[in-house]
């Protein structure tokens with residue numbers, strides 16, 4: 001199965017992806033982690049990525065899509081199933097994901113949307129900023145990231161709803177309760 005974990009910054013995508021991987025053994029791709037690894041290594045790509053990330057902006061679609069294509073090719077085990085965390089973030093990326101999966105004989109099965117109130121998102125990100133060392137976990141950049149999410153990423157919700165692939169999951173409460181809800185929607189799509 002190919003699963004997209006969808007939601008605003010701070011909605012818990014990384015946390016819930018880790019639990020999904022533990023449960024189902026799929027391959028995890030966090031585009032944020034991929035970019036931060038490049039920044040940490042000081043590569044050319046990392047420098048470009050940092051110039052966008054630190055401002056709370058998205059990396060340009062074509063570059064992001066190429067990076068994802070490369071990661072999938074470098075990890076053939078991903079053909080058995082992937083949890084996509086942080087991708088797609090634009091309609092253009094969503095179309096590209098369909099092409100990338102189709103090219104490999106697969107398809108996207110389900111989009112799990114973690115729905116969290118904005119106040120809670122801001123609180124979580126500010127808290128994370130105290131220890132994350134991330135250049136984008138500060139009030140100014142958080143506001144920008146939420147704007148970008150609302151304008152560029154949130155339209156994907158309707159896009160996937162029209163395809164019957166979107167499953168909303170209430171993203172507030174305990175990590176275990178949220179995961180139990182995710183599991184039940186994933187199981188539903190597994191048997192489709």
Ligand code: ATP
Pocket residue numbers: 007008009010011012013014031032033035052053056057058059060064085086087088089093136145
């Ligand atoms: P969460 O806290 O739920 O894990 P997040 O938004 O805080 O989500 P990441 O997904 O790690 O964090 O993304 C961090 C930054 O990396 C984004 O703000 C953006 O600049 C860049 N980025 C990550 N994925 C993409 C993508 N698919 N397209 C463009 N830019 C991306």
Ligand code: MG
Pocket residue numbers: 013014030032086
């Ligand atoms: Mg993350």
